[in-house]
Amino acid sequence: RVCERCVVAHERGVLAERADPSGKPTYLKAEPGASVVLQLPAKTFAAAPLPRRGAPVLSRFAVTAEIKLDRAPPRDSVAALVRLANAPPEPTRAAGAPLPATLYVDADGALLGAPDAARPADAQRLLFKRWCVLTLVVDADAGSLDAYVHGQLALSQTGLDPACLLLGRDLALFCGDKLAHARGAGCRRVIVLTRLLDAREVADLALDCARDNPEIATNCVRIQALVRARAVRRRQKAADELAALPPNAPTGGTDARADDDDDEEEEDDDED
8 A cells, every 4th residue: 555645756756857867956056166146037026115216125025945055164164145135235335345145054054144143052954965945034124034944943033134134136145245155055946935934834835845856855765665664574574483483383472572573663763
């Protein structure tokens, strides 16, 4: 018997293989020292209020991106992750000076709002050399920003400058401040929603992104196959022990031992 979720996952895997026979996700690659700047389509700002002057911007939105960081920044240093604002908030900023990033990541994968910000103790963190689903829920009018990794809250900030949270036509990834901080990364999928998301919607969106990523889907299928193989092995082990017993030997002790083995292996499965 095969569950419905397994059938759906298999169908998605087949479609993903047809789209990309290599089995690896197609993504934008940023070499060390480079960044990725995505230009948002005009329809993204259809419902946005028109400013008195300048290009339209979003003030209440959510951004989800699948990213993979190739290397961690040096210890006691940070790397720029996302930059929302494309104009200097301070009128006194020198021309040509690098713009600050909105979000940074340190050597441990912790998300920070500033290079010198305190490291959060208990928070979801990014994993290097692995695809991660990063979601930003931004309310510039309230000066708040919430960052999620795989649907789990990693950073929450309030009292920020609204000018630094406005999203214009360009979304910059892996850049901000000194571009040399960029350590090489990839971006596969970016979703921009013109509304705020709650925690449950963020978790559902992260799960949908993970399901559509060929590398993540392949790993899930391997885990499912491993779990099924262990169940088959347990049943085969019990059958072999029963077949090895003499014809007139009692089977109560063997069944109990087999049950104990099953319980122990089930505990191992739960830990895995």
